[in-house]
Amino acid sequence: MRIIALVCSFCGYASADMAGVTGQSYPASVVPVRMPCTGRLDVSHILSAFRNGADAVMVVGCLEGNCNYQYGNIEARKRVEQARGILAQLGIDGERVEMFNIASNQGWRFAEAVKEMEGRVLRLGPGPVRR
Ligand code: FES
Secondary structure: OOEEEEEEOOHHHHHHHHHHHOOOOOOOOEEEEEEOOHHHOOHHHHHHHHHOOOOEEEEEEOOOOOEOOEOHHHHHHHHHHHHHHHHHHOOOOHHHEEEEEOOOOOHHHHHHHHHHHHHHHHHHOOOOOOO
């Protein structure tokens, strides 16, 4: 199983780091990919992840109102919704992609988010390429 986590360099990455530092256990199937801000996210990044074998994609940004670039995480949520629409047209369940807003000190929430996505993949089966 492969879950791609597109994390912003601030809270997203820090929450993943905090999960490790605080000894939270979460599935090893997650591959964090760091980006300056989730506002940099493009729908093509999500589609590319699936094309390259991802079973699920999670986008992890700062809490709403806490983005270091003001509205990056708000824009990212819109793009996740757009990606879901495109995936649906391709016959791929939109539940395979999700946006999470997690504070830098919430390592436990990052771990929970990964477990949530793993549960979805177990329920939905392998991603479109590995099917
Ligand atoms: Fe974290 Fe923008 S810097 S979402």
